[in-house]
Amino acid sequence: MAKDLRGFLAEYEKKNPKEFCRVKREVDPKFEVAAILTKLEEARKLPILFYEKVKGSIFPVVANVYSTKKKIASSIGIDPRKFRERYIEAIKNQIPPRFVSDGPVMDETIGEKDVDIGTLPMMTYHEGDAAPYITAGIVLAEDPETGEFNASFNRLMYQSRNRAGIFMTIGKHLHEIYSRMEDQGKALPISISIGSHPAWALGALYIGAYGDNELGIIGGLLGSPVEVMKGDLSGTLFPANAEIVLEAVIEPHIREEEGPFCEFSGYATGKGLRPVVTIKSIHLRKKAIYQDICGGQHREHLLMATIPMEANLYKSVKGAVPTVVDVHVPAPFSLIVSIKKRFQGQAQAAMIAAFSSEMYLKHVIVVDEDVNITNLQEVIWAVATRVQADRDIVIIPGVRGSSLDPSSGNEGVVTKMGIDATAKPVLSSYPKRNKVPQEVMDRLKLESFLNIDEL
Numbered sequence: 001m002a003k004d005l006r007g008f009l010a011e012y013e014k015k016n017p018k019e020f021c022r023v024k025r026e027v028d029p030k031f032e033v034a035a036i037l038t039k040l041e042e043a044r045k046l047p048i049l050f051y052e053k054v055k056g057s058i059f060p061v062v063a064n065v066y067s068t069k070k071k072i073a074s075s076i077g078i079d080p081r082k083f084r085e086r087y088i089e090a091i092k093n094q095i096p097p098r099f100v101s102d103g104p105v106m107d108e109t110i111g112e113k114d115v116d117i118g119t120l121p122m123m124t125y126h127e128g129d130a131a132p133y134i135t136a137g138i139v140l141a142e143d144p145e146t147g148e149f150n151a152s153f154n155r156l157m158y159q160s161r162n163r164a165g166i167f168m169t170i171g172k173h174l175h176e177i178y179s180r181m182e183d184q185g186k187a188l189p190i191s192i193s194i195g196s197h198p199a200w201a202l203g204a205l206y207i208g209a210y211g212d213n214e215l216g217i218i219g220g221l222l223g224s225p226v227e228v229m230k231g232d233l234s235g236t237l238f239p240a241n242a243e244i245v246l247e248a249v250i251e252p253h254i255r256e257e258e259g260p261f262c263e264f265s266g267y268a269t270g271k272g273l274r275p276v277v278t279i280k281s282i283h284l285r286k287k288a289i290y291q292d293i294c295g296g297q298h299r300e301h302l303l304m305a306t307i308p309m310e311a312n313l314y315k316s317v318k319g320a321v322p323t324v325v326d327v328h329v330p331a332p333f334s335l336i337v338s339i340k341k342r343f344q345g346q347a348q349a350a351m352i353a354a355f356s357s358e359m360y361l362k363h364v365i366v367v368d369e370d371v372n373i374t375n376l377q378e379v380i381w382a383v384a385t386r387v388q389a390d391r392d393i394v395i396i397p398g399v400r401g402s403s404l405d406p407s408s409g410n411e412g413v414v415t416k417m418g419i420d421a422t423a424k425p426v427l428s429s430y431p432k433r434n435k436v437p438q439e440v441m442d443r444l445k446l447e448s449f450l451n452i453d454e455l
């Protein structure tokens with residue numbers, strides 16, 4: 001199993017040549033990469049895209065790496081149906097990182113005076129984007145009190161050769177670390193790595209408690225420790241075999257305009273005064289590949305964020321309701337949970353567990369185990385036939401949610417809603433669902449009564 005991005009890409013291209021598309025013709029980073037992806041998605045094609053020539057940059061670009069469960073699963077050598085199990089196992093059996101003193105990413109270093117992030121093929125995707133963005137950068141930062149490192153994706157807006165605006169969701173971990181440093185009047189050193197093995201992305205998207213160590217989870221997913229090294233300049237950690245690493249600081253008490261950016265919520269959101277990253281050096285592998293994740297509601301962003309989120313939510317809800325059956329995130333800020341309800345009040349217990357483990361969640365619908373939660377028609381049927389609004393809806397106003405929700409006011413303070421769409425008091429006492437006896441369904445052959453092909 002490959003341990004870095006280029007190793008994974010080579011393996012995947014060899015095994016699945018039809019899912020790996022090399023684009024030789026020059027492509028414009030302004031809108032064209034997003035247009036190609038949009039058209040491919042409309043045609044239901046989801047190959048990894050390798051752009052050999054991007055206008056204005058010497059770096060080739062790889063995009064759509066996380067576009068299917070098959071691709072991500074093959075990167076960690078599992079069956080795509082085993083994600084949840086494997087993810088929860090990696091949380092339980094973490095493997096701490098190994099510290100190394102050198103690595104492929106140190107092939108070339110560009111120092112402070114010569115840094116120019118404008119040479120990277122940053123993309124503009126949609127009409128509402130304020131500027132070109134880096135979207136696939138994984139930020140590592142050290143908590144000043146605990147010494148633990150946190151990993152997260154954070155969008156970076158191009159400002160100038162060594163400055164970029166950064167969006168750190170209030171309430172998420174990087175924002176908390178930055179606030180702790182800012183309280184002491186100190187700049188926060190960070191590394192931003194672009195182009196690592198897909199396990200890094202799965203780990204960075206882990207949604208756990210503050211202080212939980214994503215690096216150990218990435219090791220757990222890979223089945224071996226991740227190799228990290230410390231930058232001379234910043235003292236921050238970064239992956240030794242990333243394609244590109246930026247060493248940087250986020251200065252305290254500086255706010256400049258960042259956004260809007262067309263987000264996963266489906267809207268150009270998040271315009272505001274935000275901290276600024278100053279880039280101090282760039283490390284590169286020989287023939288470095290720049291990784292891009294198309295902004296907005298494209299498949300790879302949604303899929304990638306959903307895998308860790310569902311694993312974490314399942315684990316949290318199971319702690320409160322041991323008979324939870326399944327969880328599904330069908331849309332931004334939304335969760336559907338199915339439970340085998342034994343007692344009254346368990347749907348509400350599931351809601352509370354879900355809300356407290358994922359800040360972005362705004363709506364939770366809880367259904368019984370007879371509902372297929374990936375079929376939204378069935379879910380809405382359960383809401384229609386098992387809910388009385390005055391009895392079954394829980395409303396919690398004034399809770400922190402996502403500032404990328406355009407209906408929220410006041411920087412992401414939202415009203416959370418839980419819908420208990422389970423049968424009351426319990427499913428076994430509810431009217432029977434329409435069902436032709438199974439024995440008849442099994443025995444009856446349609447073709448002995450009519451010819452279906454003539455219809």
Ligand SMILES: Cc1cc2nc3c(=O)[nH]c(=O)nc-3n(C[C@H](O)[C@H](O)[C@H](O)COP(=O)(O)O)c2cc1C
Nearest residue numbers: 152153154155167168169172173174204205206293
């Ligand atoms: C492509 C991509 C871009 C993202 N950009 C941001 C961002 O700009 N700001 C942010 O706060 N979270 C962003 N996220 C989500 C965070 O990475 C995610 O919530 C992560 O779990 C946060 O880490 P934490 O739990 O350690 O705080 C992004 C996720 C993806 C997949």
Ligand SMILES: [Mn+2]
Nearest residue numbers: 150151173212
């Ligand atoms: Mn974290």
